[in-house]
Amino acid sequence: MVDHNIKEIFLNIFDDDNITFDTSIHNYEKWDSLCHAKIIVALEKKFGIKFSFSEITLFTRVKNIQEYLSKKGLIQC
Amino acid sequence: MLNFYQAINDKLKNSNSKCYVYYDETHYYPEMYENIEKFNSILKDYSANKIVFFTGKSFYAYCGIFSILLSGNVWVPVNPELPEKRIIEMIQLANPSVILIDRDIPSKIKSFIEERAIRIVNVNNIIKSNSKSSVSLNHIKKNDTAYIMFTSGSTGIPKGVPMTHKNFINFIENAINILPFKTQEVFSDFHDLGFDISIFYLFCCVLTESAFAPFMKREELFFPIDHIIQNKITVWSSVPSAISRIMTMRPDENIHNSIRIMFLCGEPFRLDVLKYCYNNLKVKNIYNFYGLTETGVENFYHYCSINDLIRFKKKGFVPIGKPLPGNNIKISSNKELLLSGCQITPGYIGNIAQDRFELIDNTRWFHTGDIIEKFEDVYFCKGRLDTQVKLSGYRVELMDVETHLRNIEGISDSVCFVNNSTLHCAVETSGSIDEKKIVYLLKKELPSYMIPKKYFYLKCFPKNKNGKIDRNFITKQFLKT
Numbered sequence: 001m002v003d004h005n006i007k008e009i010f011l012n013i014f015d016d017d018n019i020t021f022d023t024s025i026h027n028y029e030k031w032d033s034l035c036h037a038k039i040i041v042a043l044e045k046k047f048g049i050k051f052s053f054s055e056i057t058l059f060t061r062v063k064n065i066q067e068y069l070s071k072k073g074l075i076q077c
Numbered sequence: 078m079l080n081f082y083q084a085i086n087d088k089l090k091n092s093n094s095k096c097y098v099y100y101d102e103t104h105y106y107p108e109m110y111e112n113i114e115k116f117n118s119i120l121k122d123y124s125a126n127k128i129v130f131f132t133g134k135s136f137y138a139y140c141g142i143f144s145i146l147l148s149g150n151v152w153v154p155v156n157p158e159l160p161e162k163r164i165i166e167m168i169q170l171a172n173p174s175v176i177l178i179d180r181d182i183p184s185k186i187k188s189f190i191e192e193r194a195i196r197i198v199n200v201n202n203i204i205k206s207n208s209k210s211s212v213s214l215n216h217i218k219k220n221d222t223a224y225i226m227f228t229s230g231s232t233g234i235p236k237g238v239p240m241t242h243k244n245f246i247n248f249i250e251n252a253i254n255i256l257p258f259k260t261q262e263v264f265s266d267f268h269d270l271g272f273d274i275s276i277f278y279l280f281c282c283v284l285t286e287s288a289f290a291p292f293m294k295r296e297e298l299f300f301p302i303d304h305i306i307q308n309k310i311t312v313w314s315s316v317p318s319a320i321s322r323i324m325t326m327r328p329d330e331n332i333h334n335s336i337r338i339m340f341l342c343g344e345p346f347r348l349d350v351l352k353y354c355y356n357n358l359k360v361k362n363i364y365n366f367y368g369l370t371e372t373g374v375e376n377f378y379h380y381c382s383i384n385d386l387i388r389f390k391k392k393g394f395v396p397i398g399k400p401l402p403g404n405n406i407k408i409s410s411n412k413e414l415l416l417s418g419c420q421i422t423p424g425y426i427g428n429i430a431q432d433r434f435e436l437i438d439n440t441r442w443f444h445t446g447d448i449i450e451k452f453e454d455v456y457f458c459k460g461r462l463d464t465q466v467k468l469s470g471y472r473v474e475l476m477d478v479e480t481h482l483r484n485i486e487g488i489s490d491s492v493c494f495v496n497n498s499t500l501h502c503a504v505e506t507s508g509s510i511d512e513k514k515i516v517y518l519l520k521k522e523l524p525s526y527m528i529p530k531k532y533f534y535l536k537c538f539p540k541n542k543n544g545k546i547d548r549n550f551i552t553k554q555f556l557k558t
Contacts (some may be wrong), residue, residue, distance in 0.1 A: 032525075
C-alpha cells in the first residue's frame with residue numbers, strides 16, 4: 001500500500017487519490033516536470049531531508065520514492 | 078555549393094575532437110564522418126528529396142541528420158514518441174521518399190507508409206553495413222528546402238514549415254558571431270529534435286568542433302542538473318522553464334556546474350530566473366533569443382547583464398532585445414510584430430495560412446501574431462494576438478486542442494486556457510464524462526504537452542453579446558476556483 005504521507009502529497013498536487021506503486025512519470029500524464037518539482041519540494045519539506053541530484057533523478061515512480069523513504073526509516077513499509 | 082556547408086563538411090571530416098558524450102559513451106568526429114558516409118551510400122541516390130527521420134536520439138541520429146543535409150536532401154524530424162495519428166499526419170504532409178527508422182514501426186503507420194510506396198530504411202542496417210559513399214556538396218542550393226518542422230495548426234492538423242538553407246544559415250552565422258564559443262564545447266541537446274532550437278546546437282556544435290550531450294530519458298528532462306554536471310556541459314540551450322524547474326527544487330543552493338553560455342528562447346524569460354542563473358548557477362554569458370519556426374529559428378537577441386535585474390525590474394522579464402542582422406521589423410497599428418528578410422519561410426506546406434504573409438511596398442512580411450513593445454533601446458514581447466500559447470517552448474494553437482476535445486463523444490464544446498504555464502480546459506457536456514477517458518483519447522491524437530492537466534465541466538457554455546462562446550468569462554470563472 002502506498003504510504004499515507006506520499007498519498008497526501010500526490011493528492012495535493014494532482015487532486016487524485018488513485019495513486020499506486022506503479023504510478024510513474026511514464027504512465028501518469030499529469031506528472032510533468034513542474035509537478036515533479038512540486039513533489040520533490042513537498043517530500044523534502046514533509047520529511048525534513050534534502051535529496052541529492054542523482055536521487056531526484058531516480059524518483060520517477062511512486063514505488064522508488066516509497067522504497068527510498070522506507071530505507072531511510074522515514075516511513076514504515 | 079555553399080561556403081557554409083563546406084565549413085561544416087571540413088569540420089566533420091577533419092576534426093579529431095570528441096563529438097558526442099553521454100555519460101560513459103563517447104564518440105569522435107572521425108567515427109561520425111565514417112557513419113555519415115555510410116548513410117550517404119543510401120542518400121546519394123536522392124537529391125532535394127524529403128527524408129523523414131523517425132528515430133530517437135543517439136550518436137547515429139546526429140550522423141544521419143548531417144548526412145541528409147550534406148547530400149542536399151530535406152531533413153524531416155518526426156519524433157516516434159508522438160501519437161500515431163499525429164505521426165501519420167506529419168508523414169502525409171511531408172510526402173517523403175525515404176523514412177529512416179531505428180525501431181519497429183507501429184502497424185498502422187507501417188501500412189500507411191507501404192501504401193504510398195515510401196522506402197523504409199533501418200538506421201541499424203546502415204551502421205552495420207560496410208557500404209560507404211563520399212559526400213558531395215554539389216546538390217545543395219541555397220533556396221532549396223533544408224528541413225521541415227511542424228507547428229500546431231488551428232484545424233487540428235499540424236502545419237508543415239519548410240526552411241531553406243538560406244533561411245536558417247543567416248541565424249547560425251549570427252549565433253557564431255555573437256556567442257563567445259570556444260572550440261571543444263559540450264552542447265546540451267535538451268529538447269526534441271523536432272523543436273527548431275535543435276538547429277542552433279546542431280550547427281554551432283560542429284562549427285566549433287564540439288560535442289553533443291543528448292538528454293534522452295524523461296527523468297533527465299525533469300531534473301537536468303545531474304546530467305549537466307556529469308557530462309560537463311558548457312553550452313546550455315533550452316526554454317527558460319527548464320531552469321525555473323531547477324530553481325523550484327533548489328531555490329537557495331549554489332549549484333557548481335560548467336555552463337559558460339546559456340541560450341534561452343521560446344518562452345518569456347522571467348527576471349527571477351535570470352537572477353538565479355547569475356547567482357546560483359554562476360553562468361557568465363546569458364542570452365535571450367526570440368524567433369519563430371516560420372522565420373528561421375531566431376530573429377531577436379538580448380545579451381543579458383546583471384544590470385538587467387534593476388533596469389527591467391518593473392517589466393519583470395528579460396527583453397527579446399534587438400533584431401539579428403538580416404531581419405527587418407515593422408510594428409503594425411495593433412502592435413503586432415511583422416518580420417521580413419532572408420529568414421522567412423517560402424510558405425507552409427499546402428500553401429495554407431496565406432494570410433500570415435503580406436506584400437507591403439514590394440517586401441514580403443510575415444505576421445508573427447506576437448505583440449511587441451519598445452522600451453528604451455530594446456523590445457519586449459507582450460503576448461499573442463490570437464489563441465496561440467507557448468507550452469514547454471512549443472507553440473500550441475488552443476483551437477487545435479479544442480478541436481480534438483470536441484471530437485470526443487459526450488463533449489459538445491471546449492475552451493482551453495493556460496494558468497501558471499499549465500494547460501487547463503473547460504468542457505461542455507450534458508452527461509458525465511470521465512477525465513481518464515478524455516486523457517486516454519487525447520493521448521492517441523496529441524503530444525503530451527498538448528494534453529490539458531486540469532478539467533472543468535459545464536452543462537452549457539455562456540455566450541457573449543455576439544452569440545460566441547464567452548472565453549474570457551469561462552476562463553476567469555475557473556481561475557477563481
